Amino acid sequence: MNGVLHGMRVIESSAFVAVPLAGMTLAQMGADVIRIDRPQGGLDYSRWPVTRSGESLFWAGLNKGKRSVAIDIKSPRGREIASEIIAAPGRDAGLFITNLRVPGWTDYESLSQARPDLCMVSLLGDRHGRPAVDYSINPSIGFPDATGPEGSSEPVAHALPAWDCIAGNMVVSGLLAAERRRLRSGEGQAVDLTLKDVAAAMLGNLGIIAEVAVNGENRGKCGNALYGAYGQDFLCRDGRRVMVIGLTERQWRKIVEVTGTSESMAALERTHGVDLSDEGVRWKMRHEITGILGPWFAARRLADFEDAFNAAGLTWSVFRSFAEAVEQDPDLTTENPLFSELDQPGIGRYPVPGSPLSFSSLERQQPKAAPRLGEHTEEVLADVAGLPANEIASLFDDGIASDAGRIERLAS
Numbered sequence: 001m002n003g004v005l006h007g008m009r010v011i012e013s014s015a016f017v018a019v020p021l022a023g024m025t026l027a028q029m030g031a032d033v034i035r036i037d038r039p040q041g042g043l044d045y046s047r048w049p050v051t052r053s054g055e056s057l058f059w060a061g062l063n064k065g066k067r068s069v070a071i072d073i074k075s076p077r078g079r080e081i082a083s084e085i086i087a088a089p090g091r092d093a094g095l096f097i098t099n100l101r102v103p104g105w106t107d108y109e110s111l112s113q114a115r116p117d118l119c120m121v122s123l124l125g126d127r128h129g130r131p132a133v134d135y136s137i138n139p140s141i142g143f144p145d146a147t148g149p150e151g152s153s154e155p156v157a158h159a160l161p162a163w164d165c166i167a168g169n170m171v172v173s174g175l176l177a178a179e180r181r182r183l184r185s186g187e188g189q190a191v192d193l194t195l196k197d198v199a200a201a202m203l204g205n206l207g208i209i210a211e212v213a214v215n216g217e218n219r220g221k222c223g224n225a226l227y228g229a230y231g232q233d234f235l236c237r238d239g240r241r242v243m244v245i246g247l248t249e250r251q252w253r254k255i256v257e258v259t260g261t262s263e264s265m266a267a268l269e270r271t272h273g274v275d276l277s278d279e280g281v282r283w284k285m286r287h288e289i290t291g292i293l294g295p296w297f298a299a300r301r302l303a304d305f306e307d308a309f310n311a312a313g314l315t316w317s318v319f320r321s322f323a324e325a326v327e328q329d330p331d332l333t334t335e336n337p338l339f340s341e342l343d344q345p346g347i348g349r350y351p352v353p354g355s356p357l358s359f360s361s362l363e364r365q366q367p368k369a370a371p372r373l374g375e376h377t378e379e380v381l382a383d384v385a386g387l388p389a390n391e392i393a394s395l396f397d398d399g400i401a402s403d404a405g406r407i408e409r410l411a412s
Contacts, residue, residue, distance in 0.1 A: 002030055002362075003028070003029045003030015003031070003362065003365050004029050004030055004359050004362055005026060005029040005030040005031040006030040006031075007030075007032075007092045008026070008030070008031040008032065008092045008093075008095065008179075009031065009032045009033075009034070009088075009090060009092060009093040009095065009384075010023065010026050010031050010032070010033045010034070010095045010096070010097060010175070011033075011034050011036060011085055011086045011095065011096045011097075012033055012034065012035050012036070012066070012096075012097050012098065013035075013036045013082075013096075013097075013098040013100050013106060014035070014042070014097065014098055014099050014100060015042045015043035015044040015099065015100060016043070016044050016047075016099070016133065016164070017062065017134070017161050017164035017165070017168065018099060018123055018164040018165075018167040018168040018171060018195065019097055019098060019099040019123055019168065019171055020044075020062040020063055020168075021062055021164070021165065021168030021169070022097055022121075022168045022169070022171035022172045022175070023035070023063070023066060023097060024062055024063060024064055024065065024066065025168065025169065025172050025355070026172060026175070027064065027065035027066050027368075028064070028065055028354055028355035028357075028365060028367070029355060029357065029365070030365065032067065033065070033066040033067070034066065034067045034068075034069060034085065034376070034380055034384065035063065035066050035067065035068045035069070035371070036069055036071060036073070036082050036085065036086075037068050037069065037070045037071075037373055037374065038070065038071075038072070038073060039070045039071075039072060039373070039374065039399075039402040039406075039407055040407075041059075041373055044056070044058065044059055045059055045373070046059075047059060051346075051347055051348075053346075055346045055347050057347065059370065060344050060347055060369075060370040061352075061370075062370075063370040063371065064352065064367050064368055064369065064370050065367065065368035065369075065370075066370065066371055067371055067375070067376035067379075067380060068371035068372065068373055068374055068375050068376055068377070068404075069085065069374065069376055069377045069380040069381065069401075070373055070374030070377050070401065070402040070403065070404075070407060071377070071400065071401055071402075072399060072400050072401070072402075075400050077395070077400050078400045078401075079105055081381070081385055081387075081395070081400070081401070082106075083105070083106075083110075083111060083114065084114070084385045084386075085380065085384050085385050086106070086111055086115075086118070087111055087114035087115035087118060088384050088385060088386070089115075094115045094117055094118045094119060094188070095118075095119050095120075095175060095179060096111065096118065096119070096120040096121070097120070097121045097122075097123075097171055097175060098120070098121075098122055098123070099122070099123040099124070101122045101124070107122075108120050108122075108190035112188055112190075115188070116188055117182055117186060117187065117188040118188045119175060119178040119179050119182055119188055119189050119191075120178075120188075120189070120190050120191065121171050121174045121175045121178070121191040121192075121193065122190070122191070122192050122193070123167060123171055123193050123194070123195065124192065124193070124194045124195070125194060125195055125196065126194050126195070126196040126197070127194050127196070127197060132194075132195050132196055133161075133164075133195070134161035134162065134163045134164045134195065135157065135161070137163050137195055137196050137199045138157060138158065138162070138163065138199070139155065139157060140196070141196075141199050141200065141203050142203070142208075143158070144156050144157045144158075145221075146219045146220065146221055146222075147221065148221045148223070149221060149223045150220075150221050150222050150223045150225070151221070152221060163195055163198050163199045163202075164195070166198050166202065167193065167195055167198045170193055170198060171193065174191040174193060175191070177191075178191050224243065225283075225286055226245060226246075226247060226283075227283070228279065228280065228283050229246065229247045229279035229280075229282055229283055230245075230246035230247070230252060230255075230279070230282035230283065230286055230289060231243065231244065231245040231246060231247060232244060232286065232289075232290050232293070233319065234290075234293065234294060234297035234298075235297065235298065236297050236298070236300060236301055236302050237297075237298060237299060237300055237301050237304075238301040238302055238303075240301070240302040240318060240319070241318070241319040242297070242302065242316055242317065242318050242319065243316060243317050243318075243319065244293075244314065244315075244316045245314075245315040245316060246282060246315075247279065247315070248279070249277050249279075251314070251315050252276065252277065252279075252282060253277075254312050254313060254314050255293070255314060257312065258305070258308055258309060258312045258314060259293060259296050260296075261292050261293065261296065264292045265289070265292065268285065268288055268289070268292065272285065272288075276289070302318065306318075332351065333351055334351060337358075337364055338353050338354055338356060339351045339352065339353055339354075339367075340352060340354065340366050340367055342367055342368075342369055343369065344369050344370060345369060345372050346372070352367045353367060354366055354367040371404075372404040372407075372408070373404060373407050374401075374402045374403045374404045374406070374407050375403070375404040377401050377402060377403045377404075378392060378403055381395070381401060
């Protein structure tokens with residue numbers, strides 16, 4: 001069964017998280033996504049985590065289902081061929097995503113000369129043209145200053161590249177929006193997006209900029225508490241730690257019911273003249289609420305209450321390490337239709353996720369392995385760039401193009 005984007009061809013020139021994620025997202029929906037790679041691999045080709053033999057699990061994870069064409073883009077002919085692949089004809093082609101834009105070559109002005117209806121999305125660092133990554137953007141907008149134990153002063157940077165993840169999906173949105181406009185008007189489109197603008201927009205969308213500008217408040221650290229409502233972590237008698245959420249009135253009511261603390265919570269309301277059905281009040285009274293709930297959890301093992309919590313429909317979870325999550329959570333295994341056991345060349349067999357999207361009229365697409373570097377060079381040069389066999393052979397002989405076999409022989 002073909003994916004929802006079957007027939008669409010997207011060319012990708014990228015490294016690291018956001019744009020590779022965008023290309024993989026499109027590929028998992030059925031698009032033919034072709035990576036333009038250097039014969040020696042891109043900037044992230046060996047990025048950690050890696051196997052004991054040095055194969056990048058990171059690169060394999062973000063490039064599933066794509067094709068790879070390896071070209072020496074330092075050579076003039078290599079650049080010409082890359083441009084021809086990007087601007088190749090086809091109603092569903094002429095789509096390009098990159099975070100490695102090069103003025104005078106892979107910029108919109110240059111590429112659109114060969115294909116005026118080109119749709120191109122470029123991800124940049126910031127609006128001034130400066131480079132940036134998630135781990136430099138996040139400190140600059142304040143989140144590490146609000147992350148960490150309550151009362152502490154040191155900034156805590158998160159491990160998840162959140163802005164890259166959001167930006168990658170915005171690259172997908174931008175490309176599909178531009179392509180939709182092209183279908184209606186025939187016009188091409190250059191779409192620019194910066195990583196810092198993604199973060200800045202979310203800072204505003206979440207009300208944090210207004211919190212400073214309107215209320216004059218600088219949000220401080222609150223540990224693992226859920227800001228603005230009630231959510232808290234608790235240490236249980238067996239040493240396990242759980243997170244319990246009371247964001248909505250229903251969630252809060254269920255916590256009180258299952259823990260049998262309704263009388264204590266009512267007494268808290270009377271003492272302070274408050275109504276704990278209000279999420280803002282729960283936030284303000286979080287320390288007092290935790291003072292009531294904390295001993296309840298401290299006296300019980302996880303096994304003593306997890307069935308009751310699930311039966312009551314509480315919103316809660318157990319804290320796990322990555323290893324514990326992989327070992328214990330069936331949602332990270334092939335019990336979940338999202339995952340399949342997949343053989344990744346050079347790495348081995350392990351559970352791999354497909355697209356989280358499930359379309360009602362289409363079968364779920366199974367994940368496909370990431371390509372070997374240069375695995376599809378010959379077929380892309382022939383079928384997409386339209387080069388004759390003798391020229392392709394000359395490109396291989398001259399080292400301008402490489403396939404997986406040549407690359408692996410040189411590396412061994």
